[in-house]
Amino acid sequence: MIDIGIIFKIAGAGIIMMVLDKVLEAGGKKEIATITNLVGIIVILIMVISLIGDLFNSIKTMFIL
Template identity: 45%
Template sequence: MDVEIIFKIAAIGLLTAVVGQILKQTGKEEISTFATLAGLVIVLVMVLNLIGDLFSTLKTIFNF
């Protein structure tokens, strides 16, 4: 649990944006979509892990 994850998400966002732009410029539209999708899925998994951790912690604290 650290600040790292914010930077990680920001970095992945920047990277996918840049890669998508470059691929689009070179005319490989479909690969660019896949690259953006991959970045999105990676970030989604990270954030979902965070949310799951939070919910399980709350569950133990409030002994549901």
């Protein structure tokens, strides 16, 4: 079963990324805002990849492969 906490972590990371993007762009640091967005996306993808790995392990144990 998926933990609801991971959904809140992903949503929180998205909100933080959005706020950082707006603050940095308002300060004239568009390049740093872009890098911050890329780092945030990579962190979220790592979280999702670990969930997919857990899913495959669950399927593997379910079918005893």
